[in-house]
Amino acid sequence: MSRQMGDSHRRFLQTMMTSGITDEQGAKALYQYCCETHNSQYAPDKLDDFIDTINSKLQPLFMQIRKGMSEDNGQQFYALVNTTETDITRMSSDYADNELELFKKTMDLIVSSENGKASSTEILNCADTISNKKLKKSETEHLLNRLIHDKWLCEQQGEYTLSTRCIIEMEPYIRTMYQDQVKVCQICHNVAFQCQICENPTCGIKIHNPCVARFFKGRTEPRCPSCDDFWPHEIPEVRQPHSKSKR
Ligand SMILES: [Zn+2]
Ligand SMILES: [Zn+2]
Structure with missing residues (x-):
């Protein structure tokens, strides 16, 4: 099978770089669109092969399009992930140290909970225990909104869960970090x-x-x-x- 990246692959990758994550339906539609736009071979059941070709070229760049399931609805998603950083330092260009510390604590809460959720009250209480620069309540709320906007967390009725993107990207880290839990x-x-x-x-x-x-x-x-x-x-x-x- 051909492993050559064509224009259709490049267009698919560009779109993934902008969106970060897409569901399976979206990925299939995008695959068809990219092939048709660039007159390249299109076979409806070959999406994963098409993505494998892109991944073979992404590997030296420490990136990968990885597949995973939404815990909400069971749908498959495709996320473009960074494979260099093995922990949350991958987020350090976007977040300050104390913000990352709070995200880490939120993750601890979610992982140790029975239902995979952390309430806003629990997270706000954690904000008081940050070691270096404490976050005010309003700062914590603002940070949580940013984490939702950047697709690391989801929120429903004051309860926070890890987003599908976060689970796909952080799974190796989570497995290492929380082995026992x-x-x-x-x-x-x-x-x-x-x-x-x-x-x-x-x-x-x-x-x-x-x-x-x-x-x-x-x-x-x-x-x-x-x-x-x-x-x-x-x-x-x-x-x-x-x-x-x-x-
Ligand atoms: Zn399952
Ligand atoms: Zn049983």
């Missing part, structure tokens, strides 16, 4: 934050909410795929990605 999803084997947990104390496996929906769909009596105990949680509905408007 972080668990992977029993179904998809990616790190799991927002998830359901098996209540059997000797088991305690985690499954992402969208993975729960897919795994238990159509089963009359849900049982833990690891210990076979009854799965007592409410099974969410499988959420369909946006219907395809084209074709």
Whole structure:
């Protein structure tokens, strides 16, 4: 197979550099658009090969287009990530040291929580414990808004979660940093934050909410795929990605 970067690959990469992250539907549409614009070969099921070609050229630049799942809706996303920095220092060009310290503390809260969330109150309390230059309440709130804007955090009703982009980009760091705390999803084997947990104390496996929906769909009596105990949680509905408007 050809590993040559063409204009279609370059255009795809340029768009990813601007947006940072796109869902699978968006990536497919962009792939088709780039191929058609530059009259290059297009095959609907070859998106991952197309991205592999781009990645082979990005590797020496310490960048990569990486695939991952949204913990909210189970959709696949593609994010352009930096592979040089192994920790949050990758964000140091955009954030001051005390801001990074608060982000790190927010991550600690989210990772150690059962539901993958941290409340604004918990985060504000953490702001008082910053070692070098304390952040005022208004500064903390402003920082949280920036972290949402820059797609590191998501917020819903005062509860903060790690964004899909953050999980895709930081996964190697999270796995190293929180070895003892972080668990992977029993179904998809990616790190799991927002998830359901098996209540059997000797088991305690985690499954992402969208993975729960897919795994238990159509089963009359849900049982833990690891210990076979009854799965007592409410099974969410499988959420369909946006219907395809084209074709
Ligand atoms: Zn999963
Ligand atoms: Zn179990």
